[in-house]
Amino acid sequence: MIELLNVTKRFEQKTVLHHLSARFEPGTVNMIIGSSGSGKSVLMKILVGLFSPDGGKVVYGTSDFFDLDLEGKTEIRKQIGMLFQNSALFDSLNVEQNVLFPLQMFSKLTTRQQMERVNHCLERVGLAGTNKLHTSQLSGGMRKRVGIARAIALEPKYLFCDEPNSGLDPLTSIKIDELIREITLESGITTIVNSHDMNSVMEIGDHICFLYQGKMLWTGSKGHIMDTDCQELNDFVFATAFLKQIRKQSNGHTA
Amino acid sequence: MFFFYHLGRYLLLLRRLFKKPENKLLYTRELIRQMYSIGVGSIGIVTIIAVFSGAVTTVQTAYQLIASWISKSVIGAIVSDSSLLELGPTITSLVLAGKIGSSIASEIGTMRVTEQIDALEIMGINAPGYLIGPKILAALLTIPLLIVLSISLCTAGGMVVGELTGIVPYKLFVEGARSSFQTYNLFFSMTKAITFSFLISSISAYQGYFVEGGSLEVGKASTQAVVYSSVAILVADYVLAQLLL
Numbered sequence: 185m186i187e188l189l190n191v192t193k194r195f196e197q198k199t200v201l202h203h204l205s206a207r208f209e210p211g212t213v214n215m216i217i218g219s220s221g222s223g224k225s226v227l228m229k230i231l232v233g234l235f236s237p238d239g240g241k242v243v244y245g246t247s248d249f250f251d252l253d254l255e256g257k258t259e260i261r262k263q264i265g266m267l268f269q270n271s272a273l274f275d276s277l278n279v280e281q282n283v284l285f286p287l288q289m290f291s292k293l294t295t296r297q298q299m300e301r302v303n304h305c306l307e308r309v310g311l312a313g314t315n316k317l318h319t320s321q322l323s324g325g326m327r328k329r330v331g332i333a334r335a336i337a338l339e340p341k342y343l344f345c346d347e348p349n350s351g352l353d354p355l356t357s358i359k360i361d362e363l364i365r366e367i368t369l370e371s372g373i374t375t376i377v378n379s380h381d382m383n384s385v386m387e388i389g390d391h392i393c394f395l396y397q398g399k400m401l402w403t404g405s406k407g408h409i410m411d412t413d414c415q416e417l418n419d420f421v422f423a424t425a426f427l428k429q430i431r432k433q434s435n436g437h438t439a
Numbered sequence: 440m441f442f443f444y445h446l447g448r449y450l451l452l453l454r455r456l457f458k459k460p461e462n463k464l465l466y467t468r469e470l471i472r473q474m475y476s477i478g479v480g481s482i483g484i485v486t487i488i489a490v491f492s493g494a495v496t497t498v499q500t501a502y503q504l505i506a507s508w509i510s511k512s513v514i515g516a517i518v519s520d521s522s523l524l525e526l527g528p529t530i531t532s533l534v535l536a537g538k539i540g541s542s543i544a545s546e547i548g549t550m551r552v553t554e555q556i557d558a559l560e561i562m563g564i565n566a567p568g569y570l571i572g573p574k575i576l577a578a579l580l581t582i583p584l585l586i587v588l589s590i591s592l593c594t595a596g597g598m599v600v601g602e603l604t605g606i607v608p609y610k611l612f613v614e615g616a617r618s619s620f621q622t623y624n625l626f627f628s629m630t631k632a633i634t635f636s637f638l639i640s641s642i643s644a645y646q647g648y649f650v651e652g653g654s655l656e657v658g659k660a661s662t663q664a665v666v667y668s669s670v671a672i673l674v675a676d677y678v679l680a681q682l683l684l
Contacts, residue, residue, distance in 0.1 A: 259563075260563075261560075270554060273555075275549070275555070288464075288465055289462045
């Protein structure tokens, strides 16, 4: 479980996050949504400890992350897997070496066990047999999959995904979404996904937090997102002409 | 103010290198990779620079020594001493600042803007320790060896050109070089080599580590790494000469 308690972040004079509080439960996919510039990425960086908040707490289990010493933080970080927007694969390593890297760095497995784990992770993301490919030979979707394989290599308790669908075609996006959801449920991971893709939200989101200008204006489940009174969320959800049309038809039908 | 801000941040970054490695084997592997890249990868350019520096020094020294009563062995003494004191350590380091400095800054800078450094930190890895530590250590281990090679080739280049062009017979050249050799000069030269190695690698790593933005900024950081490393080498060269000679 991860809990945000009254988190505030400022850059110089500008407050980009205003007193955010939320709770993310294990075995659920938690979506942080909002338009560009709403503070999603800053919040994600605070959650994983890359930025420290100016106020408030980020609690992992029972520990306030920013109160921990370096060793404590490292221990929690070993339980974190992260999929980056651009995958952030290590350019100098091939697919196998990328997934192997966290295992070699931290696990106490034998070399053979490590390789078995690498092959299992690659198989799990549908990339069995791609071990020796260089990262420059991968498509956008494959890079994301390798990123996921690397993120789950150490069997994390927490999985963070920053814009997992950016730059992907709709079909590949759905596959990546399904993969994130399956992995979350299989291992009871606490997953937090940063996205502005409403397809993803409706596909895999169990718990949704809507950020608007650094404020958490709405939290709830996807079942309630369509009939919310929050105007800013409505504007965000029904931003496309296609969805506006659906809502119009739906309202007409109801009337 | 600007200078002290960067100096402080540079020192704080260096402090982060002295943390226990998460996995000694991986750090050692990275050190060997860097030693190969910095050391073996620079042999070619160092050879060319050294041989031609020595050759030019021989020709120009002979040109300036027009008095017939001066022994030609002096050319050997001047070329070997210049190679040992200045051409070997300083000129080689300035060239390496261009080659290695830009490479280190652009490699680390690219890792920064593509979030690879963030990925390391989120994994719980001490990113400066893993990325910068092996590079500095590799530079400290290999650049002094490259400078020894440079000094040798510079002197040899001068000697060969002296012999081939008839400026100074090789026996006289060697006689002059031997007569002027002082062990202390070798110590001074190696002190410079170690100092310059540290400056090139650490300044370049600093420039790359704090890049913000995209590919344009990585290019700028790479250029700044070369400029600041070169200036630092020249300043340190003067300070060491003042202190040790």
